[in-house]
Structure formats: C-alpha cells, structure tokens
Amino acid sequence: MTVKGKISRERIIEAANRLIYTKGFNQTSVSDVADAVGITKGNLHYHFKSKEELLEAIICFRKTSISSMLEQWNEEFPEAKEKLKRFVQMLLNEEKDIIRYGCPMGSLNAELGKFQPTLQANSKEMFDLFQHWLEVVFKQLDSKKSKARSRHLLAMGQGASMMSYIYSDAKILKDECRLMNEWLDALN
C-alpha cells in the first residue's frame, strides 16, 4: 500500500465517520461518502470491499480516539473526581453536535441494535472503553459500587444527550450535566 493510498483511506474514514454520525449508518450511502471525499464509488470499493467493512474501520478509528483521550485524562487529572467531572465536561464541550445529532456512540449503537447484531457488538466496544475506565476511576472512591456507578453515569449521559437532542435544547443538556456533577459531589 502506497503513501497516497493511506491518505485516501484515512480521508474516507474521516468523511464517512462524520456522515454516519450526522445521517445515520443506514441512511448514508456509499455514494454519499464517495462524493464527500471527492472520489468515485469504484475507487471507494477498492479501499473497502463493503459498506460493513467501512463501518468496522470507522469504529476502530473511534475506539482509538477514545482510548487516547482517556489516557490523556489519566495523565492530566490525578484525582478520581476530577476525572469523572472531565467526563461530564466532554458532553458540554460537544453541546452543538449533541443537540443536533445526539450522542455519536448512542445513536450508532441504537441504530445497529435493531437488526445488525454483528455490527452492534462491534460498536458496543466503544461503550465498553468508557465503562471500564469509569469503573476503574469509581473504584478509587468505593470498590463495591464501582460497576453500578459507572453504568449509572453512562446512563445519565445518554439520557442527557437524548433529551437535549430530541428537544434541540442546550438548557436541558446543561441542567442534566449539573445534576450529574452534583451527584458526583455527593459521593463518599
């Protein structure tokens, strides 16, 4: 594979990643992606044999991004509560996109879960990355409730994203994030 090939492959993944977030996987056609990149469908199929293979590459790309973000948070915030509040802050930082398109992980998983189980299982691993990281962090506060708490924080994040998305309302997101922070403050 030449250098030029790698560049094309990455451009495809990045364009498709955005399209799949904003339009949904099943509503994004191979032509949409090719048009966005400025190549033809035939060329795209040289890089990715099928649409599913493209999605797998996108999920791999997302998982890598998430992992490096979590590692950076680990370095940047020594205290457990600081780490947890950084997670909440992520939602506020992504306000515009969340309100317009929902949570990128949640909406993809929800779509695939209906009847694309193989792809959903793959996509779910994005959630696993956050869940395991949160569980480790919560364990520093209380070793017994860490799993339940990690799931609860994820659930509140999903609820906040979903409601602010459905109502296209930044205030809902801000209010729910404030409640999440208050919940974190009240722990132990």
Added chain:
Amino acid sequence: MTVKGKISRERIIEAANRLIYTKGFNQTSVSDVADAVGITKGNLHYHFKSKEELLEAIICFRKTSISSMLEQWNEEFPEAKEKLKRFVQMLLNEEKDIIRYGCPMGSLNAELGKFQPTLQANSKEMFDLFQHWLEVVFKQLDSKKSKARSRHLLAMGQGASMMSYIYSDAKILKDECRLMNEWLDALN
C-alpha cells in the same frame, strides 16, 4: 369508507407500528408492512398515499394510546408520587421490548431527528404528552421545579432504556429504575 376498509387500515397501522419499532422507520419497507398484514403493496398505497403518511397515522395512533394511558393513571392513582412511580413502573413492564429494541419513542425520535425534521417534530409530540403530564404531577409537589423535574425524569428514563438496550441487560434497567424511585422518594 366501508367497515372493511377501516379494519384494514387499523391492521396496517398496528403491523407497521410494530415493524417500525423493531426495525426502525427507514429500514422498514412498504413491502415489509404489506407482507406482515397479508396484503399487497398496491392495496397498502390505497390506504396510505405515501410512507410518510403511514408514519403520521402511526404517530397519531401512539399519541392516542399514550393519552388514554395517562388519563387512566390519573383516575387510578390520586397521589402525585403514586403517579410518578407508575411512570417508572411502565419501563419495568416493558422490560423485554426495551432491552431488545430500546424505547419506542426515543429510538423513533432519534432516527427521525437526523434529517427528517418534519416527521421528528410530529414524533416529538409523544414526548410532549409525557412531559406535560409529568410537569402537572410534579407541580403538586413543588410548583417551582416541576418543568426541570419532568425533563429529568424523562432523561433518566431515556438513559435507563438506552443503556439496558445497548447492553441487552435487564439488570441495568432494574437498577436505574430503582434509582429513579429513590430520587422520587427523596423529593420534598
């Protein structure tokens, strides 16, 4: 319109309602619906000029169901907290479907919100029914925080549904519903 026509129309709406929930709107074809009802596509198009018109009928059907359910809860539970807990209980009653297909309202709204704004606006009215009802009920506890609380309970319900759906895990739904009830118990 004859009596037989009305029966067909209702059978179409009920079958399409289920299919759109389990497969998603955009992934449910007119043929899928016609096959499920046992009629032809041509016949279905006699009853509904377009797929969008069919969805509007489904949303109307759902809104009617929700309204009558809320009215029944009003009659059945005189106390505000009883009403609120009945809302939480609804999620537990629908455990099997929520875990397999997510929240019927949330998943439809999330799908339509991506790039079908007219249909999403229509679908959002299902949420409005719950939100207004919850707001009135919360107002009996505290007149000032009723709107924020109604949104928060809806957000927790969406988060609980989403997480238990993504992880196909009834325990997550039960745990989150328990936390919702504890939150309700702690109010005022």
Added chain:
DNA sequence: GTCTATAAGAAGATAGAC
C-alpha cells in the same frame, strides 16, 4: 377495496480500462 404489473430511481457491489 384488492389485486397484478410496472415504472423510475437508488442502493451495494463488480469488471475491466487506464
């Protein structure tokens, strides 16, 4: 009201030239 037949277009994917 229900059917068959068909139009007209978009989808994912492939073959082969360059």
Added chain:
DNA sequence: GTCTATCTTCTTATAGAC
C-alpha cells in the same frame, strides 16, 4: 490507485383490471 460502465436488487409509487 482511480476511473467508467454495468449488474442486480430493492425501494417508493402509480396505472389499470377486477
């Protein structure tokens, strides 16, 4: 590695017989 051209299938929707 990128292109054009094509295939097949599926989609929504329509026309017209019964």
